[in-house]
Amino acid sequence: xxxxxxxxxxxxxxxxxxxxxxxxxxxxxxxxxxxxxxxxxxxxxxxxxxxxxxxxxxxxxxxxxxxxxxxxxxxxxxxxxxxxxxxxxxxxxxxxxxxxxxxxxxxxxxxxxxxxxxxxxxxxxxxxxxx
Amino acid sequence: xxxxxxxxxxxxxxxxxxxxxxxxxxxxxxxxxxxxxxxxxxxxxxxxxxxxxxxxxxxxxxxxxxxxxxxxxxxxxxxxxxxxxxxxxxxxxxxxxxxxxxxxxxxxxxxxxxxxxxxxxxxxxxxxxxxxxxxxxxxxxxxxxxxxxxxxxxxxxxxxxxxxxxxxxxxxxxxxxxxxxxxxxxxxxxxxxxxxxxxxxxxxxxxxxxxxxxxxxxxxxxxxxxxxxxxxxxxxxxxxxxxxxxxxxxxxxxxxxxxxxxxxxxxxxxxxxxxxxxxxxxxxxxxxxxxxxxxxxxxxxxxxxxxxxxxxxxxxxxxxxxxxxxxxxxxxxxxxxxxxxxxxxxxxxxxxxxxxxxxxxxxxxxx
Numbered sequence: 107x108x109x110x111x112x113x114x115x116x117x118x119x120x121x122x123x124x125x126x127x128x129x130x131x132x133x134x135x136x137x138x139x140x141x142x143x144x145x146x147x148x149x150x151x152x153x154x155x156x157x158x159x160x161x162x163x164x165x166x167x168x169x170x171x172x173x174x175x176x177x178x179x180x181x182x183x184x185x186x187x188x189x190x191x192x193x194x195x196x197x198x199x200x201x202x203x204x205x206x207x208x209x210x211x212x213x214x215x216x217x218x219x220x221x222x223x224x225x226x227x228x229x230x231x232x233x234x235x236x237x
Numbered sequence: 238x239x240x241x242x243x244x245x246x247x248x249x250x251x252x253x254x255x256x257x258x259x260x261x262x263x264x265x266x267x268x269x270x271x272x273x274x275x276x277x278x279x280x281x282x283x284x285x286x287x288x289x290x291x292x293x294x295x296x297x298x299x300x301x302x303x304x305x306x307x308x309x310x311x312x313x314x315x316x317x318x319x320x321x322x323x324x325x326x327x328x329x330x331x332x333x334x335x336x337x338x339x340x341x342x343x344x345x346x347x348x349x350x351x352x353x354x355x356x357x358x359x360x361x362x363x364x365x366x367x368x369x370x371x372x373x374x375x376x377x378x379x380x381x382x383x384x385x386x387x388x389x390x391x392x393x394x395x396x397x398x399x400x401x402x403x404x405x406x407x408x409x410x411x412x413x414x415x416x417x418x419x420x421x422x423x424x425x426x427x428x429x430x431x432x433x434x435x436x437x438x439x440x441x442x443x444x445x446x447x448x449x450x451x452x453x454x455x456x457x458x459x460x461x462x463x464x465x466x467x468x469x470x471x472x473x474x475x476x477x478x479x480x481x482x483x484x485x486x487x488x489x490x491x492x493x494x495x496x497x498x499x500x501x502x503x504x505x506x507x508x509x510x511x512x513x514x515x516x517x518x519x520x521x522x523x524x525x526x527x528x529x530x531x532x533x534x535x536x537x538x539x540x541x542x543x544x545x546x547x548x549x550x551x552x553x554x555x556x557x558x559x560x561x562x563x564x565x566x567x568x569x570x571x572x573x574x575x576x577x578x579x580x581x582x583x584x585x586x587x588x589x590x591x592x593x594x595x596x597x598x599x600x601x602x603x604x
Contacts, residue, residue, distance in 0.1 A: 170459060170557070
């Protein structure tokens with residue numbers, strides 16, 4: 107079973123969203139996603155200052171097997187890409203919810219991410235996907 | 238639900254990710270594909286390749302039959318046990334399959350063919366064998382383990398009776414011998430030293446477990462693919478198929494045009510194509526970050542985005558040994574050394590190089 111932290115929110119395209127104390131959002135890919143992709147070898151994170159629309163392709167994660175797009179879970183602006191991933195893409199495999207975060211964003215307005223699922227919802231979604 | 242090898246339950250219990258390959262359920266990896274790759278380059282790994290087809294041929298005219306069936310010349314195999322890598326062609330030169338042919342005795346040869354083409358191969362071989370009175374027998378009762386890496390032969394020899402080990406370890410490259418129920422060949426698909434061991438399906442699980450106990454790392458199709466591409470070896474169905482001939486697939490070296498009087502299936506077509514300009518299979522290595530993948534289009538370095546492509550990538554991956562991306566691409570007239578590859582709408586520079594990229598753990602291309 108893949109790990110699904112309680113405090114995060116999730117998308118159907120397997121991104122997770124963490125609300126940081128300063129109100130910004132941190133985004134990565136889930137344990138399920140990294141496990142399906144296998145060993146990651148290349149990550150392209152969005153540039154700081156880029157504006158994001160929900161559902162838009164904003165990062166690329168490539169494993170030995172395949173390239174996969176990452177979709178923005180919110181409308182907003184990128185405030186930081188994870189600088190460690192360029193040299194160590196395997197951080198996503200090793201610690202998808204921690205050191206393997208992809209980017210941080212400032213959401214437009216307070217509502218950002220109305221379609222996100224909580225941990226229970228994502229777990230149910232994964233179970234449905236498996237059948 | 239696909240076909241299963243005798244090791245299927247062991248793979249599942251080991252936590253392998255199972256995928257379909259040529260109609261077979263096979264392990265993609267058991268955990269980290271990169272670690273499996275490195276295990277083979279640095280020490281020893283093993284692959285369940287029981288999906289591949291073993292075909293035994295028997296009859297006094299077997300050598301004569303194969304000299305007409307295969308594009309490489311089994312007439313070159315003089316001492317028993319010697320192996321030959323060859324294409325089997327259609328009349329028009331299209332590649333039906335690539336395979337290994339072993340000379341066992343004058344009336345006995347063994348072929349090892351690809352899983353996805355096995356049915357088609359058997360039909361083709363069977364139809365042509367009749368005129369020569371050659372008996373064709375598919376050995377579905379046999380399994381195959383590939384044990385590969387610098388320490389592989391020493392570890393795999395432990396599967397044999399003690400008295401047989403010195404002879405097995407003395408096998409020259411591309412040679413096989415039978416020890417009890419095991420047919421051991423010093424061949425592989427990784428660019429490392431090692432053995433491929435053909436053995437009865439029911440003995441396979443115990444052999445696998447003792448190799449694992451000896452520290453041989455189970456490796457899946459994922460590592461098999463990165464290893465073979467680094468080693469500059471083609472994959473049937475990706476780098477060539479029936480619509481491609483050997484000369485445009487990097488396999489011209491496997492076609493024996495000499496002696497001129499040997500008439501093999503596809504010869505006339507290849508004679509016409511020989512020396513003509515046409516597509517060639519080239520090696521590519523990427524200098525930038527990013528990963529080359531099959532079907533990405535390849536252009537001249539500064540060609541316009543609506544310009545005509547030189548060709549496309551047939552196999553591409555991240556090379557764990559070189560820590561950069563490598564590929565095979567089928568290209569028309571590339572001046573080289575630089576080309577530009579379209580990766581998701583963006584152009585990236587890649588350099589044309591001569592495969593293999595890696596052999597025996599070391600880079601063979603300038604980095």
